[in-house]
Amino acid sequence: MINFTILENYFPVINKDIIIGNYTFYIKLYQDKNGYFSLEVDISKKDTKEKHRFVQFLLGLGKDEPNELSCHDSEVPHFKIDYYQREEEAFSATIYFTFRNIAEEELIDYAKGTVVIITKMLRKYFENEDIDIANLSEVVYENSVISELLDYEEKVIDAFYICWKEGDLIVRQKGKDNFVIKTKHNLIKYLNFDYLKPIYLPLKEKIEINEKINSSSQIM
Amino acid sequence: METELDKIQTTITIPLGLKNRIRKLKGSMTYKQYLSKLLRDRNKLAHNESYIEIQNLVRKSAVYSFGYYKVTFTYNEYNNSENFIFDIDIVEIRNKGALESIEKFKKNMLGSEKLQSYQELILTHKLYFELLEKAIQIEIEPLFSHKSRMDDYDAWKKEFESLGLSKKSFDFDVMRKLRTLENQGDAF
Structure with missing residues (x-):
């Protein structure tokens, strides 16, 4: 069985809250004896000025126990991004990529790529929220991740691209009909928000490169 | 067939x-x-491949009473999405009709003796899980009551499964709070 826990080397603290000002960071790295695992970052922010405002952002790779209540095959490896915001009303957005055709032995490479995406996303988050970047090393060892794991990022981006191209990326909105994203325009509409840039930009680039390749091959 | x-x-x-x-x-x-x-x-719906789900969740208010206390709290109205969470939040606490801060509530509940911070944490987390129980009773099952210790996550897990509540709700509404308690953070 693949050992995901070796990825602990890239995080100072795992499975414990890291509190920096109004922000709580949590790196979940877990694997059970049946091979189910989870690697994710969970960030939450309590706004002290507006007492009831709360924001949570979660992102990561996992393979869960089968769950009959789930609307998807939770035991298939998946990459999930969750954004939740509570003000007067609450809003949530979930993006769920299912990696159906991944060989078991390849999963460790995807997990390494996920560590890179988590690191880039954390840096972006620190910058956007004006958190002292010196504190980033309390959550992730950025230099080690970038120097040792950067090459694996592309594998995960490739997998997102395959999900987008070959699968059905379905948008579910309460009270509206589901629809399938098949155009770049809709991809931009749903994925282009600030914290998702480390995922969205390389994916968009991959789509554009492939579009160019396809159109030039059609001309020939 | x-x-x-x-x-x-x-x-x-x-x-x-x-x-x-x-x-x-x-x-x-x-x-x-x-x-x-x-x-x-x-x-x-089952076995769809990849998806994006966007939801606007309606916040609902409820009052939880015990002794002379009334606690007004908010939570998300239940919907059957697997991305649903309750997200309990306290709006106000009243003691015999008068508004009371959470700090004063803790002091009153624990008596005038020197407060022990861990006792405070247990108290606010206990209140949190009572509010969660109340929200479940209103939204899902009127007869629901948690059958074990507050921090018995295995019992919560089984109860959430039998109520048809999602793993996400269990992670957010139960595990996250137990994690806060373990890390000696405040429930609210």
Whole structure:
């Protein structure tokens, strides 16, 4: 069985809250004896000025126990991004990529790529929220991740691209009909928000490169 | 496809409250037709590949009473999405009708002796889980009560599963709070 826990080397603290000002960071790295695992970052922010405002952002790779209540095959490896915001009303957005055709032995490479995406996303988050970047090393060892794991990022981006191209990326909105994203325009509409840039930009680039390749091959 | 088993009638034991709610929802359909429809709907959603789900969740208010206390709290109105979470938040605490800060509430509940911070944490987390129980009673099952210790996550997990609540709700509404307690953080 693949050992995901070796990825602990890239995080100072795992499975414990890291509190920096109004922000709580949590790196979940877990694997059970049946091979189910989870690697994710969970960030939450309590706004002290507006007492009831709360924001949570979660992102990561996992393979869960089968769950009959789930609307998807939770035991298939998946990459999930969750954004939740509570003000007067609450809003949530979930993006769920299912990696159906991944060989078991390849999963460790995807997990390494996920560590890179988590690191880039954390840096972006620190910058956007004006958190002292010196504190980033309390959550992730950025230099080690970038120097040792950067090459694996592309594998995960490739997998997102395959999900987008070959699968059905379905948008579910309460009270509206589901629809399938098949155009770049809709991809931009749903994925282009600030914290998702480390995922969205390389994916968009991959789509554009492939579009160019396809159109030039059609001309020939 | 119909099998021989489909021709044999049987009974399912369910609480009366749940049966009444199904009766209200099924309209003119028979129970058999309605349950078959639920299965079809579920299968339509099941095993979809990748998805994006966007939801605007309605915040609802409720009051939880004990002794002279009234605690007004908010939570998300239940919907059957697997991305649903309750997200309990306290709006105000009143003691005999007068507004009281959470700090004063802790002091009053623990007595005038020197406060021990861990006791404070237990107190606010206990209140949090009582509010979660109340929200579940309002939204899902009026007879629900948590059958074990507050920090018995295994019992919570089984209860969430039997209520049909999602893993995400369990992670957010239960595990996250138990993690806060373990890390000696405040519940609210």
